[in-house]
Amino acid sequence: MHPIRKKRLTILAFLVAGIALAVGLTTYALRQNINLFYDPTEISAGNAPVDVRIRAGGMVEEGSVIRDTESLKVNFRVTDYAASVPVQYVGILPDLFAEGQGVVAMGRLNEEGLFVADQVLAKHDENYMPPEVADALEKSSKGLNKANAEKAAESAAY
Amino acid sequence: MWQWFHKLGSPKWFYGIANRLMPWLLAGGLIVLLAGLVWGLAFAPKDYLQGNSYRIIFIHVPAAFLAQSIYIMMAVAAVVTLVWRMKLADVFVKAIAPVGLVLTFLSLFTGAVWGKPTWGTWWVWDARLTSMLILLFLYGGAIALDRAINDEKSAARAVAVLVLVGVVNIPIIKYSVDWWNTLHQPATFKLTEKPSMPMEMWVPLLLSVLGLYLLFGWLACLRMKTEILLREQRTRWVRELVLAGRK
Numbered sequence: 001m002h003p004i005r006k007k008r009l010t011i012l013a014f015l016v017a018g019i020a021l022a023v024g025l026t027t028y029a030l031r032q033n034i035n036l037f038y039d040p041t042e043i044s045a046g047n048a049p050v051d052v053r054i055r056a057g058g059m060v061e062e063g064s065v066i067r068d069t070e071s072l073k074v075n076f077r078v079t080d081y082a083a084s085v086p087v088q089y090v091g092i093l094p095d096l097f098a099e100g101q102g103v104v105a106m107g108r109l110n111e112e113g114l115f116v117a118d119q120v121l122a123k124h125d126e127n128y129m130p131p132e133v134a135d136a137l138e139k140s141s142k143g144l145n146k147a148n149a150e151k152a153a154e155s156a157a158y
Numbered sequence: 159m160w161q162w163f164h165k166l167g168s169p170k171w172f173y174g175i176a177n178r179l180m181p182w183l184l185a186g187g188l189i190v191l192l193a194g195l196v197w198g199l200a201f202a203p204k205d206y207l208q209g210n211s212y213r214i215i216f217i218h219v220p221a222a223f224l225a226q227s228i229y230i231m232m233a234v235a236a237v238v239t240l241v242w243r244m245k246l247a248d249v250f251v252k253a254i255a256p257v258g259l260v261l262t263f264l265s266l267f268t269g270a271v272w273g274k275p276t277w278g279t280w281w282v283w284d285a286r287l288t289s290m291l292i293l294l295f296l297y298g299g300a301i302a303l304d305r306a307i308n309d310e311k312s313a314a315r316a317v318a319v320l321v322l323v324g325v326v327n328i329p330i331i332k333y334s335v336d337w338w339n340t341l342h343q344p345a346t347f348k349l350t351e352k353p354s355m356p357m358e359m360w361v362p363l364l365l366s367v368l369g370l371y372l373l374f375g376w377l378a379c380l381r382m383k384t385e386i387l388l389r390e391q392r393t394r395w396v397r398e399l400v401l402a403g404r405k
Binding site for chain 2: 005008009012015016019020023027031034035036037038039057093094095096101104119120121122123124125126127128129130131132133134135
């Protein structure tokens, strides 16, 4: 290669490496701001600010959804299979909201540790399957359900 | 050793190659893309949770995939422009930037349309969506910068530097869903590991991606040919081409 071209190539390599380093350090420093939500482990460890609008994300705990018969109020727990946070929400839930599904709730954490949400978004996972396959999975043994829960825990750990 | 590489830089030589390639790229692209889309949109099984609304993946994923690939191609061409000062590399960048812009917009748009029923919102400022929006602005910036500078050579260099600086955004887009908590799910369509969807969904998706690649190749050749004719209009071979009345 011609020496001038070699020199230009070296300069470009340094340019890109430098920018990558700068952007890398910036995003690393801002990682808490870039994270869309706090997970239940962080919230129960007290890392999330109280009475500030934040997002909490995780899986809706099985058997934790309690719907108010008089109103649209819903109580449920969001878990990452390590810790869980109680959530209260008044409003219409997205179609994909179900026990065992991922959600991201926006709202405030109050003094008692209850997360009062004003918006609940469903978080879809990357797994797609036909309904028949899902039915077959559902019907099969509990051992598999456990394996699924473990897999879900893994994906919830991010 | 470098001879073939320098030959690649000759616009006249490329023009001939493009002419020979284009019918194949167009026919192949149309057939493969149509096969993938018809199979995916009409025949693939529906998803157990989302029902039919997941089918937008057959447009969303190919568009997003190409949007990032095109940017990587532009970055490689930008290195060639800056190091070897090859005219054809700049022609390539100029020709494909608008294609990348349109595909990025398409992926953001289809994502929003899918996000409303699935997530419950059109838009959320998570890392994946935001970095994709930055990609859209990078494409727009490259096109605008090219238009803003009159001198062809300075424009080529300025655009190349901008494209190269922006390339750090590509790994951020790809790994945003792994590095940070995002609303966007991790990749479903994977080439290197087992995909998170059954074969009867994955194969039509793969066909759509391949078909769009081929069609992109055709469009890139077409746009590059136009740009070459415009730039080389004073050369003898272009004059002879025009006088001969050939395509």
